[in-house]
Amino acid sequence: MSLALQQAQKSLGNTKQNPAVGCVIVRKDHIITSGFTQKGGRPHAESNAINLCKSNLNNSELYVTLEPCSHYGKTSPCTNKIIKKKIKKVFFSIKDPDPRSFNKSTKQFKKSKIKVKIGILDSEVKKFYRSYYKFKQELLPYVSGKIAISKDLYTYNSKNKWITNELSRGRAHLLRSYHDCVLTSYNTVKKDNPELTCRILGLESKSPTRIILDKHLNLSTSSNIVKSSYKYKTIIFFINSNKKKINILKKHKIKLIKAKTNVDGNFDLENVLIKIKSLGFARVLVESGVNLITGFLKRNLFDIFHIFISSNKIGKNGSLSFKKNMQLFFKNKKSTYSKVNLLGDKLHSYELK
Ligand code: AOF
Ligand code: ZN
DSSP states (O other), rough: OOHHHHHTTTTTTTTTTTTTOEEEEEEEEEEEEEEEEEEEOSSOOHHHHHHHHSSOOOOOOOOOOOOOOOSSSSOOHHHHHHTTTTEEEEEEEOOOOOOOTTTTTHHHHTTTTOOOEEEETTTOOOOTTTTHHHHHHHSEEEEEEEEEEEEOEEEETTSSSSSSSSHHHHHHHHHTTTSSSEEEEHHHHHOOOOOOOOOOOOOOOOOEEEEEEEOOOOOOOSSHHHTTTTTTTTTEESOOOOOOHHHHHHTOEEEEEEOOOOOSBBBHHHHHHHHHHTTTOEEEEEOOOOOHHHHHHTTTSEEEEEEEEEOOGGGGGGEOOOHHHHHHHHHHHHEHHHHHETTTTEEEEEOOO
């Protein structure tokens, strides 16, 4: 099951509203095939493992992180495929919260004389499926926050684009790879001119859809975001603008969405998240500057928050301090916490709910 979970991890953030599932099939203590939910959510993990297997699956044992589906959705039920292949035992870790399949597979398997065991590694697997559960059961999608700060708590250095070291930045790209969209503000795009893709060799295809909050569609067509919008999906939420700007951005293959405002005339963040979820995104990474991050922190919208802290101070070249936010954050936080050392930089991750 631990290997099945490793398979599932390969597609976390790349299966949209479908869960990332992992599957390993074993005969006489030898792994004969494995698979995971494919990009976009289909084929399912069990199908993938079965299809990849060149040998006979008779009498084998199947380990899968989530209860196999037994409903007809966009694909046919995995339970049917497992029964047809005469697999003799199925181990799954947790039940699928999707009501179409919830707790339905065991009965079907038993009818076909297939043994079933539930619950191996369930606390780890449940944690892994937090975003899937949230997608199925709550109004908002799963939201991660990320910020990089210097040792003296600045988020901006007027003399150097980078605050944290190369390893930290690579780690941030890895974070992008397991989210299906990354959300930022026009101000951050203007200041940093980011691309917001995953540029780890071999993981480029796991780049998330970029979503920008740009009130008046002021995003420059010479920005890296617009220049790469033919290759990487891009969405802009705006409040009001003119036909000319709308047409130019649409020509760059950018999807434009008119957003709702709150009483101050700013983006209603809850509403933006609801809209993002309705587009099928389950895991949102907010990677932005102090303002947008503060908006999310104040409204308690993060499920997890990652702070990369550099081992260096910026001093007089620093601005946009995160000091007040740290206080706000630590006052409210109810969280478990993990700490990683990245060649001197530190990554502190807080689970907030
Ligand atoms: C599995 N294995 O790898 C995944 C499952 O529209 P469909 O046919 O793709 O069905 C989507 C549902 O299938 C989804 O809501 C969840 O219940 C299940 N996902 N099931 O057996 C998988 N990804
Ligand atoms: Zn399935």
